[in-house]
Amino acid sequence: MTNPKPYNPNDYDRPSVTVDVVLFTILDGTLQVLLIKRKLDPFAGQWAFPGGFVRITESLDDAAYRELQEETGVAREAVYLEQLYTFGDPDRDPRMRIITVAYFALVGADKIPQLRSGDDAADARWFSAYNPPPLAFDHSEILAYAITRLRYKLEYSAVGFQLxxxxxxxxxxxxxxxxxxxxxxxxxxxxxxxxxxxxxxxxxxxxxxxxxxxxxxxxxxxxxxxxxxxxxxx
Amino acid sequence: MTNPKPYNPNDYDRPSVTVDVVLFTILDGTLQVLLIKRKLDPFAGQWAFPGGFVRITESLDDAAYRELQEETGVAREAVYLEQLYTFGDPDRDPRMRIITVAYFALVGADKIPQLRSGDDAADARWFSAYNPPPLAFDHSEILAYAITRLRYKLEYSAVGFQLxxxxxxxxxxxxxxxxxxxxxxxxxxxxxxxxxxxxxxxxxxxxxxxxxxxxxxxxxxxxxxxxxxxxxxx
DNA sequence: TACTGATAGTGTGACAATAACACTATTCCA
DNA sequence: TGGAATAGTGTTATTGTCACACTATCAGTA
The missing domain is CATH 1.10.10.10 (Winged helix-like DNA-binding domain superfamily/Winged helix DNA-binding domain)
Known part of the structure; x- marks a missing residue:
């Protein structure tokens, strides 16, 4: 961001940037997390958080809300959302350099009528946050971090009501x-x-x-x- | 990061990714922050945090340590460093879309012999964190956030010793x-x-x-x- | 050498927060 | 009407926090 090197980002290969949203709710007496089944490689058939590429004109928050809306139908007004952490290990995606800004989100179980825990046919499903299926990419690590943050926030703020x-x-x-x-x-x-x-x-x-x-x-x-x-x- | 859209990042213009490091120390009885004078536009002559583009093969943390080393001479072993927040407003840089992963760093005043508060000739200088000069980009916002985080961490952890x-x-x-x-x-x-x-x-x-x-x-x-x-x- | 100025170092008691703990109240149903 | 199920309520012992003032040690100087 500073000198003395000439300021030209095209000198470098550019990483891609995505957002991923870890959405929690409480359903059937357990903490659940929303996952989406991947159809394509890599990790085809495995589960991953809703997310996608950040568009060139939208803010990171907007990208997170948009992906949540597009992939799960959860409306912006219905969720609590905050930035969690940015994961950028060079080989977290096997094909290319992708940096992901992870978000942490909470939604009340009454706000998501279309999804049902146990409905295996669907692309998007709720899973136990403590016992998730194998996750794509480094999403296990992201989930662990999100759970830590959730516990932590519960202790000094009132976000818990959002669940x-x-x-x-x-x-x-x-x-x-x-x-x-x-x-x-x-x-x-x-x-x-x-x-x-x-x-x-x-x-x-x-x-x-x-x-x-x-x-x-x-x-x-x-x-x-x-x-x-x-x-x-x- | 998921389906059903075909997974091809080249479909989108890609933002660039930088890291910026907010480095604090305590010197002459005040909290000081390290700034670097910009030589080029935009914001030429104004002050900014050390930072720069993330290389395609390095992790975000490595990029932060590297920029710190390159621009200020502060060795990796001498600092406490953690990721702060990712700032990605579409127009935070007037020229192009740049997303920056901000880092928060602390160093003991004895670890930085080459820089001196008040040495105006130098590119890199320590400034009062509470009364900084006008900062480039959205760095004022980043600084405010870093100070908040510093105070917060001081209350429940022992990072203060790093200063x-x-x-x-x-x-x-x-x-x-x-x-x-x-x-x-x-x-x-x-x-x-x-x-x-x-x-x-x-x-x-x-x-x-x-x-x-x-x-x-x-x-x-x-x-x-x-x-x-x-x-x-x- | 003893007095002064300057900073280091030490403990207690009043008040507030936390944690442990058990019984009564209301509803439904057999 | 009695029993099963869950809702709802207060007190006390312990622990943490906060306010507060004096003695100790050194350097310098009269």
């Missing part, structure tokens, strides 16, 4: 946290802290669940949902 | 934290917490500093220097 439908019971919310963090949480502490954080509000509706019906809550739109980190030093 | 010489007094360490976080810290609390974190060890040497000499410490190589974040939910 749930618009309204949810407190039990469903707690289970979502337990599924992602892979640990059991205490019901009373969870609710106490939730109350203090002031990020959900009750709706007048209830969900039947075999016993006493549970009140449905929604995420408070105006909630400031970050938390101070505990400092290593004061 | 100091090999050995340092506890006062110098505290001042480094105060400079970066831009707030005053309590001496006793700082030392108490440092003791509990168990990340530094005393050396047998002292530094003269006008009054009672201060013991020099070094960072413990085996220190596990992450801290649990305070959770939004238990």
């Amino acid at each position: 749930l439908p618009e309204t949810f019971t407190l039990r469903e919310l707690q289970q979502a946290y337990e599924i992602v963090l892979d640990e059991k949480l205490d019901k009373r502490n969870f609710r106490n802290k939730l109350r203090k954080a002031d990020v959900v509000e009750p709706t007048p509706h209830f969900r039947d669940s075999g016993g006493r019906p549970a009140r449905l809550y929604r995420f408070k739109a105006d909630a400031v949902a970050e938390v101070k980190t505990r400092r290593l030093f004061p | 100091l010489p090999e050995t340092f007094t506890l006062r110098e360490l505290q001042q480094a934290y105060e400079i970066v976080l831009d707030e005053k810290l309590d001496k006793r609390n700082f030392r108490n917490k440092l003791r509990k974190a168990d990340v530094v060890e005393p050396t047998p040497h002292f530094r003269d500093s006008g009054g009672r000499p201060a013991r020099l410490y070094r960072f413990k190589a085996d220190a596990v220097a992450e801290v649990k974040t305070r959770r939004l939910f238990p």
Whole structure:
């Protein structure tokens, strides 16, 4: 980007740039990730994240939203999306140099009616994020990184709500946290802290669940949902 | 990255890819960032981060280390470096589409003997990170993001030591934290917490500093220097 | 040699956050 | 109407955080 070399990118072979989107949801009590079956080589028949080449006039974010829309039908407004990391190992694609900007995305299970976990005929399917099929390219590495980021964000922000439908019971919310963090949480502490954080509000509706019906809550739109980190030093 | 479109990147104009490195140190009691004066248009005469095109056979990290070495003489072993974020707005460079993978780097002030703050003749100079000169491209935005990341990392990891010489007094360490976080810290609390974190060890040497000499410490190589974040939910 | 200026170094107590823990309430169904 | 199933609620012990002030050691100088 600077001197003293003359500034002419054509002096170099140029890598290609793609975006790949790791889209999570919670479905059937597990964390699921959306994968698409590759039809062509390399890795034909294997599964990969939705993604594709960045167009010359669109931003990286736009490219990610566009690929998500094109390949999975998930609308821009329905997802939480943020840049994850850029993977650029020279031989991550066996044919040519491709640098991919990976994105991390969350969607509520109610926003994706057309896809069904277990529908093997489809090109696009949800898979367990912890037990995915063999993935193309370096997508296993990307998935591991995305899961780490998800856990991490869950602890200090309120993105977790993006994994749930618009309204949810407190039990469903707690289970979502337990599924992602892979640990059991205490019901009373969870609710106490939730109350203090002031990020959900009750709706007048209830969900039947075999016993006493549970009140449905929604995420408070105006909630400031970050938390101070505990400092290593004061 | 996937189907069903035929997989041929030459169908699209390709963006170019660069790396840019935001290198920080602490010098003369302030947080400083290394900038290089551009000789050519666009933005000739303005300042920019060290960086350049990613070669077709090198990884992104390697490109960042290489540019740092080439443009500033800072050796790979002497710096802490991590990927920051990828900036890819279509018009961030006025001439053509350039996507840049920004890196974030820290170096101890003792590792850079050849550069001097205030030496205006040089191509490469240290500037106050909080009061930089006008920067080329979107580098102001990148700098702001890097400072945010630096503050953030300081709070839950031990990267702060990378900003100091090999050995340092506890006062110098505290001042480094105060400079970066831009707030005053309590001496006793700082030392108490440092003791509990168990990340530094005393050396047998002292530094003269006008009054009672201060013991020099070094960072413990085996220190596990992450801290649990305070959770939004238990 | 003792006094002064300058910086190094050390501990405690009040307050806030966290974590462990068990019972009552409401609904459905047999 | 009693039992199965799930919802919902508060208190206490422990731990972490934060505010706060004095003694120690060195250099220089009267």
